[in-house]
Amino acid sequence: MPDTPIHNIAGKKSVGIIGAGFAGMAAGAILAGEGHDVTVFEKNDTIGGRARTFSEKGFTFDMGPSWYWMPDVYERFFERFGRSTADLYQLRQLDPGFAVIFEDNAAIDIPADFEELCLLFEQIETGAAEKLRRFIADGEFKYRVGMDDMVYKPGHSITEFLSLRLFGQALQLQLFSSFSKHARRFFKDQRLLALIEFPVLFLGAMPRDTPALYSLMNYSGLKQGTFYPMGGFGKVADTFQYIARQAGVQFRTSQAVEKLETAGGRVKHIHTAGRSVQIDAVIGSADYRHIEQALLTPGERQYEDSYWQERTFAPSCLLFYLGVDKRIAKLRHHNLFFDQDFGLHSEEIYKDKKWPTAPLFYVCCPSVTDPSVAPEGHENLFVLMPIATGLPDPEPIREHYYQLLMDRLEKFAGETIRDRVVFKRSYCVSDFKNDYNAYQGNAYGLANTLRQTAIFKPKLKSPKVNNLFFAGQLTVPGPGVPPAIISGTIAAHEVLKYLNSQL
Known part of the structure; x- marks a missing residue:
């Protein structure tokens, strides 16, 4: 097929975006809103990236994200388009926000009201x-400074963080202090420490290797609410689209990008199966290493495989999507085992790199809150084990852990569940590789260690291909849906600077 220019209006430029996750859709919306022609190329047949959904036997399953924290990030994005969250979907605060299950199946409900907590x-x-x-006041300070002064910076160099104000706040942000040590200055009980540290394990790194800066997540989850x-x-992914x-x-699904054709140090064409598209700038919001x-x-690559092999990745995970033909009384919406x-x-997870001996795990039961995701009288379960x-994740290993996790889930629930499962699907490392070209089947991107924070993350702009930019969980600011939205926003602004410089 001959070249297909996307732009034909003077001053209007064409931007291609690889990947229709939150980062890619956020970037695309901003660039199109500024008058440019934007096309998002997505290898899968639906949008959303890891936030895709699927439906079977009357159940609707979210395939990835399930925790809605940092609501102000979503609101800030919607406001730039003259909308609010309330215009777009119904947001319900959970009470309890989540439950934590400890030894002897003792469960602690985390109330929405902070004083009750x-x-x-x-x-x-x-x-x-x-x-x-x-502890939460300290986390709120870090959150405010992070949201206002740090997280929307592109991370090109240290000079971005050398303002007098930020320099004076550096010690308070505790970039060089351990999260684990920080938490233990406040609490001694192992149950409270587990409650405080769980976001780090599921989305980051070992608590001792994570900067105390990330207590800002505790502020969001425990004070702002879940x-x-x-x-x-x-529904959120559909809203971004x-x-x-x-x-x-424009969205082009089921169109994997096969090559970025360059000339003179710039991408000139994006090649998909049977199509060559002329382009002025590219944002890669798919897997950075794959791109x-x-x-x-x-000669055009910034990072070789040795670089990625030396990075510390946040966990992958083994997931089970289960449809159950009865209600399960003891489950909350979010349940941390x-x-x-x-x-x-x-x-x-982080040191031995082996299948776990006695894993922690998480069960999401959205049908507790939302009757639309399961048939009446049924339960929709999303079971996640970080790994x-x-x-390697062959079916016998997946099944072994399914039985192990269900043993513990049934023990907690006080009732049988397996014999009432009417739909079951597993998802693991090889699926992340196949569906997202995810390096080593990573689920969340790079861990938030000190050596992988801000300017130490893979660069948002390629130094070798002048009009190639990156967004998503492998660049700034990091893993999670709100950071992905922010990443797409930053990338869009950098592309706008670049395009304006070409006029």
Whole structure:
């Protein structure tokens, strides 16, 4: 097929975006809103990236994200298009926000009301109420500074963070302090520490290797609250696509990008099966390593495989999507099973890189909140076990852990569940590789260690291909849906600077 220019209006430029996850859709909406022709190329047949959904036997399953934290990030994005979250989908605050299950199946509900949470901490550990207030106040400070001054920076160099104000706040942000040590200055009870540290294990690195800066996540989860978008995260992904389309973005699904053709140090054409598209700038919001290794020539790559092999990745995971033909009384919307050794599981994810001996796991039961995701009288379950990246995941291993996790889930629930499962699907390392070209089957991107924060993450702009930019979980600011939205926003602004410089 001959070249297909996307732009034909003077001053209007063509931008190609690889990947229709949150980062790609956010970037596309902003660029199209500024008058440019934007096309998003997506290898899968549906949009959303890891936030895709599927439906079977009357159940609708979110395939990936399930925690809605940092609601202000979504709101800030929608506001730039003259909309608000309330215009677009119904957001419900969960109460309890989540439950944590410890040894002997003792469950602790985490209340939505912060003062109730302080009382709960005090019941577990004398003096912990006031310590929690101070811990969360510290997290709120980091959150405000992070959101206002740090997280929307592109991470090109250290000079971005050398303003007098930021320099004076550096010690308070605790970029060079351990999250684990920071938490232990406030709390001693192992249950409270597990509650505080769980976002780090599931989305980051070992607590001892994570900067204390990330207590900002505790502020978001415990003070701002845990929310749920009615209809599921697929509804949020659909909303981002809607906003992007309203701005003028074109989506081309089932079109994997096969090559970035360059000349003179710039991408000139994007090649998909049977099509060559003329382009002025590209944002790669798919897997960073895949884009460089598969779509560019060796001389155009910024990072070789040795670089990626040396990175610390956040976990991959083994997932089970289950449809159950009865209700399960003891389950909350979010259920964290910390009934085994937190430290051992962490070591086996990040250090030993092996299938876990006695894993922690997470069960999401959105049908507790949302009747639309399961037939009446049924339950929709999403079971997640964090694991190391790169592990072999044949069916016998998946089934072994299914039985192990269900043993513990049924013990907690006090009732049988397996014999009432009417739909079951697993998803693991090889699926992340096949569906997302994810390096070593990573699920969340790079861990938030000090050496992989801000300017130490893979660069948002290619130094070798002048009009190639990156967004998503392998560049700034990091893993999670709100960071992906922010990443797409940053990338779009950098592309706008570049395009304006070409006029």
